[in-house]
Amino acid sequence: MAHGKTAKSSGKTFLEEVRHMLGGETLASCYQCGTCASSCPVARVSERFNPREVIRQSLLGEKEEILFGDALWLCCSCYNCQERCPQKVEIADVFYALRNLAIREGKMPNIYSEFSAGLMSEGKIVPMSKFLEKKRADYGLPPLKPANMDTLRKILSATGFDKLKKKEEPQ
């Protein structure tokens, strides 16, 4: 394997890095039984995603493959795998940890950039459209109030969210 050596040298640190992140703590308990993959509704329809494989790659320290591949972003967060994992690996939470790591490394899928842009400008992940406003009216829901942007910006800046965005901008 070409990446064998790098996996070994950088592997441990990557595994440690994930394990020290919120959600990543339980990663190393995995014994690759496949319960997650067989419980996964995404894996059932797409060969591009297999949660067991992502966990295995994390354990082997295959950082590049994980962070720059798209599997990571295909998890639909249904938590089926996490409910069933016999070793109590918090699989879906591990994915969140890995996603955070990927974003820190500057890899953010476009859709997420759009989400964050929406959050920064309007305080909404999904932008309001005429269509949605009409739907709300049809359902008898009151029109949405604009978000308190001053407070929200403070929060986003205090949590470092705005910086994540900035880092992403040059791309």
Place this chain on the structure above:
Amino acid sequence: MCGAFDWKISSFFREGDLEMAEKKEHESKGEAVQPRIGVYVCQCGLNIAGSVDCEEVAKFASTLPDVVLAQYNRYTCSDQGQAGIKNDIKEHKLNRVVVASCSPRLHEPTFRKACEEAGLNKYLFEMANIREQCSWVHLYDRASATEKAKDLVKMAVAKARLLKPAVEIEVPITRKALVIGGGVAGIQAALDLADTGYKVFLVEKEPSIGGMMARIDKTFPTMDCSICILAPKMSDVGHHPNIELLANSEVTEVRGYIGNFHVKVNKKPRYVTKDCSACGECAKVCSIVVPNEFDVGLAIRHAIYTPFAQAVPATYLIDMNSCLNKNGVIVCDKCMKACERKAIQYEMQPETVELEVGTIIVATGADVFDPSTLPNYGYGKYPNVITSLEFERLINAGGPSGGRLLRPSDGEIPKRVAFIQCVGSRSDRNGRLYCSNVCCMNTIKDSLLIKEHWPETEIYVFYIDIRAYGKGFEDLYKRARKEGVVFIRGLPSEIKENRKTRDLWLAGENTLCQELYRMNFDLVVLSVGLESRKDSEVIQRLLTLSRNQDGFFLEAHPKLRPVDAATGGVFFAGCAEAPKDIKDSVTQASAAAARAGILMAKGKITVEAITPIVFPDKCKACGLCTKVCPYNAITLNKDLKRIEIAEAACGGCGTCAAECPFGALTQGHFTDDQIVSEIDAVTEHDADKKVVAFCCNWCSYAGADFAGVSRMQYPPNVRIIRTMCSGRVAPKFVERAFARGVAAVLVAGCHLGDCHYINANYQTQKRVERLWKKMEQSGLCKERLQLFWASAAEGERFASKIREMKTLVESVKPEEIEKAKKVFEKALGGA
């Protein structure tokens, strides 16, 4: 163990006499009786030297008072190391020896023996635990570990200076054994002991012996017929002149101690006398039908029945829960009329049998995991999902289906069978964390049994890892593969049933190909794991045993005393200790029998000289000590206004000494001044940064050792003082520690109810509560005194407690230390 005996009052411990003799001996040689201590710091290869500077510790030891020799060596426990100690005792006239090495629970007997061989009384030896409780738990902090090791040596030397020689009394051993549990392990142990010539009582809860092995069809890896090899052994038990079989019976009470156990057994009535010839005429006429437990409910039996054809004792019995005759009201006497030998007695009563035994073997076995707790596998809901034990009964020629593997839903022979491994094993979520040891090979054997009868059957085994570790196991695994059994790595996440056909769909991932599968089967066998008996708590309490986190009984040492319980005279055989196969159970049973035999062959045993020492001039005959003694070994002689101690009945907990308000009682080898000297040694420097921990020998000290063995790291500011029981910890010890400025004190013992001295730790709790009250009233933070229960298996809990206490220590302010010093300053008076 429990209770009071009518012991003859034996003579007091002759410590004074011995001391006199020692004095005389020295005086005759023209020497003063000044302690001459030799200190040996063991490097234990790199086990200790890896994180402790042993040379520095030895150098430090040489500066301590009365130390005439201090050295470090590679392996003090080696022959060479021991020879060195023996030589030094003679050459340097050492009269005390301190070894700083591993836990005294491991090598104290070794070094004591070496001292004795050199003519030094073994009670003049002391150990400092710088491995399990120092080097192994502070692997990455050499400086602190070395400092701690110095402190531990200082404590040991301080105690050694005050050690006194002692003689041990001998008590006779009853040359009879009790075996609890009549599975294959219990059968083997009973036969071995009986063949050696000892009387054995074999107590079995069920109506017949045979246990789990009697239910299994074939055994792996040889494919022997299970009952065919077991039945002759069962019959041997039934006929052996040295074995008294008490089937349908349960142990209800155990009192006494090693060599002298008094046991009560509740013998449930069979309602059928020994005259029964097992002709079976009675069962033919019985109109009651209930599920047969032996066939795991797959077949029926009558209210009068024998569990299975080869049952021992062969006598029938009546299950009064299902019989129509209840509470002496007879509404049906069909069986009685059918019995030619007049063997049926509806009015039979339970009896209590009292036994006197010297040793006890616990062979209580294991339960199988109940998979109905796993909703995704549908056991209990889908008829064609069965357990491996049900499979055994179905494939067994003596079973309900006559050996034909019938699908429960329609009675058809299945064409496609799936086995799912690790059901209830290796799971942190559903079932148990450990590997159950037997299921892989059992499944492989089962798959071959199907292939043997119906070679066309398609068999799939879904597994995580196949563990074919034993002799002949890999061969069997290969045979199964050659026969066409398909092994797929990846457990199904769920089973779905086709409601019409009752066929089953398995969905999972083949992890080796990264392929999701969805496969159809006629029958699914869940390979269920083994778990500790649901009622093991009863035996645990009766014999004051410990269990590990998995619920199985804990052995005295995992490598070197694997069949001994920590409780003297008690041994383990079979699955009671951990899941194991038949061969291992039999091996362990023979080992347990041999271990019990060694004890009984000697005929007598010495009792450790840790019994109480009385100072009659201080005794006010208040009788407080007699009330706290768990063994009723102390009696108050009101006429002579003194207490009398039955040494042979004394368990050696020392809680009497902790209770005495006048200092008229102390415990041999754990005297007040010895323990105080240890406290003083700890608190000489930097007391305000330290934790003094009193740990009982059996649970919390062993738990601390376990943390070491598992290399669980914790802060190095704790100093452990070992007592036999937490009940020994007198309030004045705690007060003295605070008076000398210690930041925090930990009193640790066995869990309440698990005390090795029956209930002595309840006294601990009372005393600590009293101290808390006093601390509160004096405006001290009572958090600084912690009470903690930890079992020998709870290393991680111990380690996290110490971590937690570090935060506590850091929060204690200097003025609080000073305040505590003042509040408890009275405790500084002479010990």
